[in-house]
Amino acid sequence: MAINQGVRPGGRSARVQASVHNAVNQLLEERERGELTVPLIAARAGVTPSTIYRRWGDLNELLGDVALQRIRPDSGPTDTGSLAGDLLAWGIQYMEETSSVPGRAAVLDLLAAGGGCSGRCLEIATAQFGAILERAVSRGEPVPSNDRVVDRLMAPLVYRILFSGEPLEVAYVEALVEVTLEGIGG
């Protein structure tokens, strides 16, 4: 999945990638994930199966790559005017997206790909938190470390979404935000 190095954006290679990604997304809407195969995706994308194997290695890597695009946020985190508000808004949106059927499927696809996300999932999250924390600093608010936001807000959310089997409530996100900001002064 690190095979994009040296690729000219917008060139033939980028068009192949877009076409294959679109094919996967279309097929995921029409069928069970377990029914997807490389030949099926290739046929829909108008490329040969060997193009897919050469570029992504195998089906799991391709599905992981598509899932990574899907979990990339469309926009920066909402500005609610305060750090606590921004973290809460992020947490509620993340909880809703990740506990949805396609959100859960994206997480599983990411984990099933060879490197199991290899830090790229964490990078996407910490970039979002970085933007939130920078905004708080510019407002003059005291801020926790990015790592603390990961450990105290993101990790419990992900853990409970994936493993607990119980629907989460907004009050739970609020409690996590409180623990994240506990004792940081201000």
Place this chain on the structure above:
Amino acid sequence: MAINQGVRPGGRSARVQASVHNAVNQLLEERERGELTVPLIAARAGVTPSTIYRRWGDLNELLGDVALQRIRPDSGPTDTGSLAGDLLAWGIQYMEETSSVPGRAAVLDLLAAGGGCSGRCLEIATAQFGAILERAVSRGEPVPSNDRVVDRLMAPLVYRILFSGEPLEVAYVEALVEVTLEGIGG
């Protein structure tokens, strides 16, 4: 996977289950997970494929059931003489097991099964923490809630093992234990 109700332990049904579980575990040592099929497992276990479909529904459910047995701890948590020591010993062992190749595969199998663990993973963990906390109470130590151990120790460990792609260190587990016990008095 809740099909064991009314089953006489040690009866024919239990023998079928043991035989199928053994077949899966053997095959997982010999092959890639993606190569396993219900007919292959049935042949190794000496049962018909329809026995497996009737009992487990599909391959993902069966692999999830086997993974659930695999993650069940063989023994109670180590008694180190203190709550902080017990949580640290638990965390280090959990980190080692879960970041191993078979440990990671077990987590993925659990998540891929229909209900995605449906709370059973969380039950296994909270039972372990329950035993550790009960022991601490009997020593007269102040204790955090079980939920707090999940959110502050277990969740960050699982999140970083699954998503960060970086090896974790004992010092990280120590820091999590400290945060778990922060401000609980004593």
